[in-house]
Amino acid sequence: MSPAGRILLHEETLEPSYLPPKLVHREKELALLLKRDREAFQKGLSYHLLLHGGVGSGKTALARRLGSDLERGGRLGQLPVRAVYINCWRRASDRTVMLDLLRSVHVSLPDRGYSLSEMHDVFEQGLRRNPQHLLVLLDEASALVKQETKLVYLLTRSQEVELGSISLVLIAVEDLFPYLDPASRSSFGVTHRLFLAPYDRESLTDILEARATLALRPGSFDRDVLEQIARIAAPNGDARFALELLSGAAHAAEDADSDTLTPEHVRRSKGSLLPTVAESQLESLSTNELGVLLALTRSLKRKGTSVASQKLRATHAALLDELGGSPMSRTTFWRTLKELERDGLVTLDTGPSGESNQVGMDEMPASFLTTLLEERLGQSRGRKA
Ligand SMILES: Nc1ncnc2c1ncn2[C@@H]1O[C@H](COP(=O)(O)OP(=O)(O)OP(=O)(O)O)[C@@H](O)[C@H]1O
Ligand SMILES: [Mg+2]
Numbered sequence: 001m002s003p004a005g006r007i008l009l010h011e012e013t014l015e016p017s018y019l020p021p022k023l024v025h026r027e028k029e030l031a032l033l034l035k036r037d038r039e040a041f042q043k044g045l046s047y048h049l050l051l052h053g054g055v056g057s058g059k060t061a062l063a064r065r066l067g068s069d070l071e072r073g074g075r076l077g078q079l080p081v082r083a084v085y086i087n088c089w090r091r092a093s094d095r096t097v098m099l100d101l102l103r104s105v106h107v108s109l110p111d112r113g114y115s116l117s118e119m120h121d122v123f124e125q126g127l128r129r130n131p132q133h134l135l136v137l138l139d140e141a142s143a144l145v146k147q148e149t150k151l152v153y154l155l156t157r158s159q160e161v162e163l164g165s166i167s168l169v170l171i172a173v174e175d176l177f178p179y180l181d182p183a184s185r186s187s188f189g190v191t192h193r194l195f196l197a198p199y200d201r202e203s204l205t206d207i208l209e210a211r212a213t214l215a216l217r218p219g220s221f222d223r224d225v226l227e228q229i230a231r232i233a234a235p236n237g238d239a240r241f242a243l244e245l246l247s248g249a250a251h252a253a254e255d256a257d258s259d260t261l262t263p264e265h266v267r268r269s270k271g272s273l274l275p276t277v278a279e280s281q282l283e284s285l286s287t288n289e290l291g292v293l294l295a296l297t298r299s300l301k302r303k304g305t306s307v308a309s310q311k312l313r314a315t316h317a318a319l320l321d322e323l324g325g326s327p328m329s330r331t332t333f334w335r336t337l338k339e340l341e342r343d344g345l346v347t348l349d350t351g352p353s354g355e356s357n358q359v360g361m362d363e364m365p366a367s368f369l370t371t372l373l374e375e376r377l378g379q380s381r382g383r384k385a
Contacts (some may be wrong), residue, residue, distance in 0.1 A: 133167070
């Protein structure tokens with residue numbers, strides 16, 4: 001048996017279904033929505049919201065956190081608050097969503113024989129028996145809204161009912177406002193629309209740190225490695241991908257019987273989740289590129305998430321010496337790095353001190369790439385000889 005849990009102490013806290021107690025970098029949004037919902041419910045009013053943002057920008061987490069915090073906050077204007085979360089991805093019709101809503105107020109109806117507005121009446125009767133404020137969270141609502149939903153209109157007009165308020169949150173990757181019918185649009189004015197911007201590298205690093213602290217053994221990771229993961233996920237600002245990389249790296253570390261997460265484990269995780277470098281891609285590289293890349297992977301194989309470009313240039317000069325090649329000018333070295341960056345093989349970054357450039361490679365384990373490159377360089381030299 002493998003020494004399970006050497007690093008992953010609480011793996012479940014990295015699962016997509018886990019709702020973290022705190023959402024770093026979404027505190028402002030959460031506080032704002034809590035305030036608006038509470039004020040509305042307190043007065044017996046509703047507050048409807050369109051929430052949108054890219055994949056992994058934290059929409060679902062924010063909505064579920066909002067629901068859970070409202071529920072735990074206790075009664076508002078005499079009534080308790082209930083949050084009902086429905087993912088509409090697979091139930092993209094008014095009727096199926098309505099059946100879920102009915103279930104949430106403990107009414108069951110056969111799927112057939114009732115019109116939508118009859119079902120809505122029964123839903124309100126259910127609420128009347130058990131008065132409460134409802135926060136209805138409709139996640140992945142694009143398809144529902146685009147097929148001209150009547151449900152959204154019905155739910156946003158439920159105010160007359162004297163049974164507590166119903167607040168509706170529609171969640172989607174895109175802004176759904178243009179797809180709403182004119183009657184529903186009036187419920188979603190500018191203060192009823194929230195866009196979650198993609199996470200930047202810093203934010204992703206903080207999110208990774210918060211989640212790693214929950215999931216991993218203290219001391220098994222450091223911020224450098226989390227920054228490396230954030231660097232890989234930053235182009236899409238996708239926290240889910242960042243967390244998958246973290247989980248993959250932790251597994252790779254455990255598989256290797258390591259007590260700590262290293263940059264090589266991150267590269268292994270990246271390579272298996274999203275293999276971008278095919279061996280055939282190496283064939284299209286110039287000898288200059290192969291040499292600079294080999295100098296880089298040899299340095300990274302030892303340690304670190306990146307190398308200062310000055311240092312890399314020295315390593316490369318030594319390598320050329322070893323291979324019997326002629327020295328490379330600073331300009332050519334720099335142009336070669338830029339070419340490798342354009343090919344998506346290396347990352348170029350201004351280092352912490354500002355003056356030196358840091359060169360990284362996240363695509364596959366540096367040890368493995370080193371072997372591939374040594375083979376290729378050997379072959380091309382063989383051909384020349
Ligand atoms: N601010 C945050 N702090 C901690 N974890 C976060 C944060 N934002 C997102 N996450 C985590 O990142 C993952 C993706 O977030 P979430 O599912 O909310 O994204 P989404 O915007 O709903 O994406 P999709 O459009 O694919 O449904 C989840 O595991 C979530 O817990
Ligand atoms: Mg989601």
